[in-house]
Amino acid sequence: MNKNEIVDLLKIDSPDEVQKLFSQARKAREKAFGNKIFMYGFVYFSTWCRNNCNFCYYRNANQIDRYRKAPEEIIAIAENLAQSGVHLIDLTMGEDLSYHQDDFNSLLEIVNRIKESTGLPVMLSPGLIEDRYIDLFAKQGVEWYALYQETHNRDLYSRLRLDQDYDQRMHGKGYAKEKGMLIEEGILAGVDESLEDIADSILEMGKIGAAQMRVMSFVPQKGIPMERVEKPSPLLEEKIIAILRLMYPEVLIPASLDIDGIKGLEDRMNAGANVITSIIPPKTGLAGVAQSSMDVDDGGRTVEEAAQILRRMGLRPATALEYRNYLTSIRKHTNCM
Ligand code: SF4
Known part of the structure; x- marks a missing residue:
């Protein structure tokens, strides 16, 4: 699809047409993945950040309680997530200078131990880091680097x-x-x-060869400059998920539990998502990103809860081996994109 065709699809609003779009997206997912769905465990291990993104609850200027988890605790949480059946450990932090100041040695050590003890692939979301640190993580075999632009309109980017x-x-x-x-x-x-x-971003994500492409609805949170901006209709996010699936059938497209908790899972899966992200173990004192506490401590964001919903929809959690095999194949695919 070119830009105009994407915009036309984003504009559709009749329930019939929207359902047709979602149904095509599900068919594209089924053709590429069968009924397998991947699951990611989320460890937001430091909520300290030097930046002031206008949309983010954890922006430096927001006067909130923050935490930086100790290495032993991070490793224990990752092990707990691995035992619960996730396929990947997503290690996320704000741009916390204490890690930059020790040249990321402590994080490298944490990643090493998590990889050794869980045997799972790791995604790192540390914010923007210098090339020399990327070298270290790549050398250590970290599979994923997640870094979100949030928009590819430069003017809007500078405001966000x-x-x-x-x-x-x-x-x-x-x-x-x-x-x-x-x-x-x-x-x-x-x-x-x-x-x-949005259409420009969808095209750009393909151009840069992203193997995972995520869209999340903005959630207004207390104390941020965009506190009074209204949360968009979930339909926009779902249409973007479906269009991404149609354009890039083989990539990973998350349904994040961070926006609407577990109750938002089914609609996102219906739109063609194939990864469940932001699975967080209850009662560990961990926060989400867009919704800092929704469904976390009452156990709503677990593999067990998500798997039940998948089974009702005729889907199933993949195995760890299926996820590994997928990574091998997408690596080849995105190198030619
Ligand atoms: S979005 Fe990330 S970089 Fe921006 S303020 Fe929030 S934690 Fe920091």
Whole structure:
């Protein structure tokens, strides 16, 4: 699809047409993946950040309680997630300078131990880091580098990610890919972007060879400059998921539990998503990103809960081996994109 065709699809709003779009997206997913769905465990291990993104609850200027988990605790949480059946450990932090100051040695050690004890692939979401640190993580065999632009409209980017260079961020992803890492790119829906901006982002995600492409609806949270911006209709996010699936049938497209908790899972799967992200073990004191606490401590964001919903929909959690095999095949595929 070209830009105009994508915009036309984003505009559809009759329930019949929307359902037709979702049904085509599900067929594309089934053709590429059968009924397998992947699941990611989420460990948001430091909520400290030097930046002030206008959409983010954890922006430096927001006066909130923050935490930085100790290495032993991070490793124990990852092991707990692995035992519960996730296929990957997603290690996420704000741009916490204490890790930069020790040249990421402590994080490298944590990653090593998690890889050894769980045997699972790791996704790292540390924000923008220097190339020399990407070299270290790539050398250590970290499979994924997640770094979200949130929009590919430079003007809107400068209003969302204050004082952060657009090109540097794009460079970070390209560099990680060059070094053999898989990359995840992501956009936010409902942040004053136009449909043309969304179409540009969808095309850009393919151009840079992202193996995982995520869209998340903006959630207004307390104390941020965008606190009074309305949360967009979930339909926009779902239509973007479906279009991504039709354009890039083989890539990973997440249904994040971070926006609407477990109750939002079914609609996102219906739109063609094939990875469940933001699975968080209950009562560990961990937060989500867009919704800091929704469904976390009451156990709503677990493999068990998600698997029940999948089975009702005729889907199933993949095995760890199926996920590994998938990574091998997508690596070849995204190298030719
Ligand atoms: S989005 Fe990330 S980089 Fe921006 S303020 Fe939040 S945690 Fe920091």
